Amino acid sequence: MSKVVLDTSALLALCFAEQGAKKVAARGQDGLMSAVNYSETIAKASDYGLAIDTVHHALATLKLTIVPFDEKHAVVAASFRPLTRKLNVSFADRACLSAAAVAGLPVLTGDRKWENIHCGVEIMLIR
Numbered sequence: 115m116s117k118v119v120l121d122t123s124a125l126l127a128l129c130f131a132e133q134g135a136k137k138v139a140a141r142g143q144d145g146l147m148s149a150v151n152y153s154e155t156i157a158k159a160s161d162y163g164l165a166i167d168t169v170h171h172a173l174a175t176l177k178l179t180i181v182p183f184d185e186k187h188a189v190v191a192a193s194f195r196p197l198t199r200k201l202n203v204s205f206a207d208r209a210c211l212s213a214a215a216v217a218g219l220p221v222l223t224g225d226r227k228w229e230n231i232h233c234g235v236e237i238m239l240i241r
Contacts, residue, residue, distance in 0.1 A: 118145045119214040120178065122154045122206060123224035124240055128172045129159055134224050134240030141222055141238070142176045150183050150209035187212045197233050211235050 120142050128138040147155075152173070159169050173180075181187070190212035191205070198208060207225070211233060214221045220236035221228070228237045 117217075117219050118142060118222045118238065119181075119210060119217060119219050120145050120147045120151070120176075121210045121221055121223035121225065121228075122151045122158065124222045125151075125155045125169070125172055125176075125178075126158060127224050127240060128176070129155075129164060129168055130162075132224075132241075137240040138222060139176070141240075142178070144177050145179075145222070146181050146213060146217055146219065147173075147178050148183055148187070148206075148209045148213040149180050150206050151213075152180050154206045181213045181217070183209055183213075186216055190215050194231075194233050198231055201227050201230055203227075203231065 118141055124138045124142065127134045156166055156169050160166065191208040194208045194211055210221060214235045220238050222238050222240060224240045226239065231237065
Protein backbone atom coordinates (compact mmCIF):
# COMPACT_ATOMS: atom_id res chain seq x y z
CA MET A 115 0.00 0.00 0.00
CA SER A 116 1.33 3.42 -0.90
CA LYS A 117 2.16 6.05 1.66
CA VAL A 118 -0.12 8.98 2.39
CA VAL A 119 0.12 12.34 4.12
CA LEU A 120 -2.20 12.66 7.11
CA ASP A 121 -4.19 15.78 7.83
CA THR A 122 -4.89 16.89 11.39
CA SER A 123 -8.46 15.57 11.16
CA ALA A 124 -7.22 12.09 10.27
CA LEU A 125 -4.89 11.75 13.25
CA LEU A 126 -7.54 13.22 15.58
CA ALA A 127 -10.07 10.66 14.29
CA LEU A 128 -7.64 7.93 15.30
CA CYS A 129 -6.93 9.50 18.70
CA PHE A 130 -10.63 9.87 19.51
CA ALA A 131 -11.72 6.58 17.87
CA GLU A 132 -14.08 8.55 15.63
CA GLN A 133 -15.72 7.46 12.41
CA GLY A 134 -12.92 6.89 9.90
CA ALA A 135 -10.36 5.79 12.50
CA LYS A 136 -10.12 2.32 10.95
CA LYS A 137 -9.32 3.83 7.56
CA VAL A 138 -6.61 5.96 9.17
CA ALA A 139 -5.12 2.91 10.91
CA ALA A 140 -5.16 0.92 7.66
CA ARG A 141 -3.97 3.60 5.23
CA GLY A 142 -1.81 5.76 7.48
CA GLN A 143 0.91 3.24 8.27
CA ASP A 144 4.37 4.62 7.52
CA GLY A 145 2.82 7.85 6.26
CA LEU A 146 3.90 11.44 6.59
CA MET A 147 2.59 14.43 8.50
CA SER A 148 3.65 18.05 8.31
CA ALA A 149 5.14 19.41 11.54
CA VAL A 150 2.52 22.16 11.30
CA ASN A 151 -0.29 19.60 11.34
CA TYR A 152 1.32 17.61 14.13
CA SER A 153 1.43 20.75 16.26
CA GLU A 154 -2.20 21.49 15.38
CA THR A 155 -3.19 17.93 16.31
CA ILE A 156 -1.57 18.22 19.74
CA ALA A 157 -3.19 21.63 20.33
CA LYS A 158 -6.68 20.51 19.28
CA ALA A 159 -6.41 17.27 21.25
CA SER A 160 -5.47 19.22 24.37
CA ASP A 161 -8.48 21.53 23.78
CA TYR A 162 -10.65 18.45 24.28
CA GLY A 163 -8.73 17.17 27.29
CA LEU A 164 -6.75 14.47 25.51
CA ALA A 165 -3.27 13.92 26.86
CA ILE A 166 -0.32 14.68 24.60
CA ASP A 167 0.89 11.13 25.23
CA THR A 168 -2.20 9.82 23.42
CA VAL A 169 -1.26 11.81 20.32
CA HIS A 170 2.35 10.61 20.59
CA HIS A 171 1.07 7.02 20.87
CA ALA A 172 -1.06 7.42 17.72
CA LEU A 173 1.96 8.80 15.89
CA ALA A 174 4.11 5.89 17.06
CA THR A 175 1.43 3.31 16.18
CA LEU A 176 1.27 4.58 12.60
CA LYS A 177 5.04 5.03 12.38
CA LEU A 178 4.51 8.47 10.88
CA THR A 179 7.41 10.61 9.72
CA ILE A 180 7.07 14.26 10.69
CA VAL A 181 8.04 16.50 7.77
CA PRO A 182 9.62 19.86 8.60
CA PHE A 183 7.90 22.95 7.20
CA ASP A 184 10.82 24.37 5.25
CA GLU A 185 11.17 27.03 2.55
CA LYS A 186 10.01 24.69 -0.23
CA HIS A 187 6.87 23.73 1.71
CA ALA A 188 6.23 27.39 2.55
CA VAL A 189 6.32 28.44 -1.11
CA VAL A 190 4.05 25.58 -2.20
CA ALA A 191 1.59 26.25 0.65
CA ALA A 192 1.46 29.93 -0.31
CA SER A 193 0.87 29.02 -3.95
CA PHE A 194 -2.28 27.14 -2.89
CA ARG A 195 -3.81 30.26 -1.29
CA PRO A 196 -5.56 31.55 -4.45
CA LEU A 197 -7.00 28.07 -5.12
CA THR A 198 -8.30 27.59 -1.57
CA ARG A 199 -9.21 31.05 -0.33
CA LYS A 200 -12.92 30.83 -1.20
CA LEU A 201 -13.12 27.49 0.63
CA ASN A 202 -11.73 29.05 3.84
CA VAL A 203 -8.83 26.59 3.91
CA SER A 204 -6.52 27.26 6.85
CA PHE A 205 -2.76 27.70 6.85
CA ALA A 206 -2.38 24.27 8.51
CA ASP A 207 -4.52 22.71 5.76
CA ARG A 208 -2.31 24.30 3.11
CA ALA A 209 0.77 23.06 4.99
CA CYS A 210 -0.64 19.53 4.76
CA LEU A 211 -1.39 19.93 1.07
CA SER A 212 2.11 21.27 0.46
CA ALA A 213 3.67 18.27 2.25
CA ALA A 214 1.66 15.99 -0.04
CA ALA A 215 2.53 17.96 -3.17
CA VAL A 216 6.26 18.01 -2.38
CA ALA A 217 6.26 14.28 -1.55
CA GLY A 218 4.02 13.38 -4.49
CA LEU A 219 1.58 11.55 -2.20
CA PRO A 220 -2.18 11.62 -1.59
CA VAL A 221 -3.69 13.21 1.53
CA LEU A 222 -5.87 11.36 4.03
CA THR A 223 -8.41 13.72 5.61
CA GLY A 224 -11.79 13.84 7.29
CA ASP A 225 -12.53 17.31 5.94
CA ARG A 226 -15.14 16.99 3.18
CA LYS A 227 -14.58 20.50 1.81
CA TRP A 228 -11.23 19.24 0.52
CA GLU A 229 -13.12 17.42 -2.24
CA ASN A 230 -13.44 20.86 -3.86
CA ILE A 231 -9.72 21.62 -3.77
CA HIS A 232 -8.10 21.10 -7.16
CA CYS A 233 -4.39 21.65 -6.65
CA GLY A 234 -2.93 18.49 -8.14
CA VAL A 235 -2.98 16.55 -4.85
CA GLU A 236 -5.14 13.43 -4.55
CA ILE A 237 -7.61 13.79 -1.65
CA MET A 238 -8.72 10.62 0.16
CA LEU A 239 -11.61 10.98 2.61
CA ILE A 240 -11.80 8.82 5.73
CA ARG A 241 -15.57 9.30 6.17
